Amino acid sequence: MAEMPMRFKRFRRIRMTEPLRSMVRETELSTNDLIYPLFVVPGKGIRKEVSSMPGVYQLSVDMIVRECAEVQSLGIPAVILFGIPEQKDEVGSGAYDEQGIVQTAIRAIKKDVPGLIVITDVCLCEYTSHGHCGIVRDDQIVNDESVRLLMREALTHAQAGADMVAPSDMFDGRVAAIRSVLDENGFTTLPIMSYAAKYASGFYGPFRDAAESAPKFGDRRSHQMDQSNADEALREVEQDIAEGADIVMVKPALSYLDVIRRVKDRFGMPTAAYNVSGEYSMIKAAGRNGWLDEPRVMMEVLTSIRRAGADMILTYFAKDAAFVLRSR
Numbered sequence: 001m002a003e004m005p006m007r008f009k010r011f012r013r014i015r016m017t018e019p020l021r022s023m024v025r026e027t028e029l030s031t032n033d034l035i036y037p038l039f040v041v042p043g044k045g046i047r048k049e050v051s052s053m054p055g056v057y058q059l060s061v062d063m064i065v066r067e068c069a070e071v072q073s074l075g076i077p078a079v080i081l082f083g084i085p086e087q088k089d090e091v092g093s094g095a096y097d098e099q100g101i102v103q104t105a106i107r108a109i110k111k112d113v114p115g116l117i118v119i120t121d122v123c124l125c126e127y128t129s130h131g132h133c134g135i136v137r138d139d140q141i142v143n144d145e146s147v148r149l150l151m152r153e154a155l156t157h158a159q160a161g162a163d164m165v166a167p168s169d170m171f172d173g174r175v176a177a178i179r180s181v182l183d184e185n186g187f188t189t190l191p192i193m194s195y196a197a198k199y200a201s202g203f204y205g206p207f208r209d210a211a212e213s214a215p216k217f218g219d220r221r222s223h224q225m226d227q228s229n230a231d232e233a234l235r236e237v238e239q240d241i242a243e244g245a246d247i248v249m250v251k252p253a254l255s256y257l258d259v260i261r262r263v264k265d266r267f268g269m270p271t272a273a274y275n276v277s278g279e280y281s282m283i284k285a286a287g288r289n290g291w292l293d294e295p296r297v298m299m300e301v302l303t304s305i306r307r308a309g310a311d312m313i314l315t316y317f318a319k320d321a322a323f324v325l326r327s328r
């Protein structure tokens with residue numbers, strides 16, 4: 001029998017056992033990297049599953065406090081809150097109402113689960129009757145007027161006790177505007193996580209069921225980014241950093257892993273990625289049909305987002321992943 005030539009490298013040597021594989025592992029996913037999105041609705045005792053997002057619920061304030069206690073007990077450091085108000089109107093008044101749904105939820109969570117980091121989504125689309133992220137005039141979503149409302153929204157979140165605000169609108173100049181209103185009101189140490197490179201994406205579909213925020217006409221392409229552009233994402237991120245963002249986010253995650261990598265390499269900033277609703281629901285649906293090994297694919301996806309350069313991941317899988325990580 002002919003001898004094997006020795007001109008090749010045996011990569012398999014370091015893959016033969018799990019202890020060896022764990023020694024050379026480059027990327028670790030930890031519960032510390034996870035942020036769990038939550039949807040808060042008016043009422044009491046409400047825990048309503050979102051039909052297009054199995055395992056994700058709209059929760060009333062009392063129920064969200066319980067959920068937050070569980071999230072904390074799993075070692076997940078942070079939640080991000082989205083609110084669905086009692087009433088929607090043209091100018092999204094519920095977003096910047098001191099007694100609004102998110103403001104109320106923040107106070108309740110900070111009282112009962114004080115160690116948990118409460119991040120708030122800052123946008124108007126859940127609060128406007130037309131479902132757009134800002135004020136609409138002559139079928140145009142206007143920038144500066146909308147930003148002024150986002151400033152009020154962010155300030156009421158801070159006053160209610162939020163630990164971090166996360167503007168998701170993609171209007172120009174909003175990070176600087178929010179930074180200045182926070183600073184003027186004594187919240188100089190409150191960080192901003194900006195949705196810096198947020199793309200107009202079909203993967204947001206299920207979220208709009210959860211947040212009841214689908215636009216009644218038109219779409220979000222006048223403010224969210226075109227999927228084809230990555231250089232533009234770097235310009236967006238650079239500007240948000242210049243305006244005062246402490247953490248920059250790329251959203252969605254999976255179809256934009258290259259953007260995450262470029263953002264991380266270029267700026268070296270704390271970088272977040274949003275593993276969005278469609279990315280979640282696809283895996284859930286396939287798992288339920290027995291087409292995929294759901295926990296395995298979930299961990300593969302979350303690890304890929306970390307490997308691409310994200311320091312933290314906003315994900316509906318946060319609790320599921322924490323269970324898997326705990327059992328290892």
Ligand SMILES: [Zn+2]
Binds near residue numbers: 124133
């Ligand atoms: Zn929005």
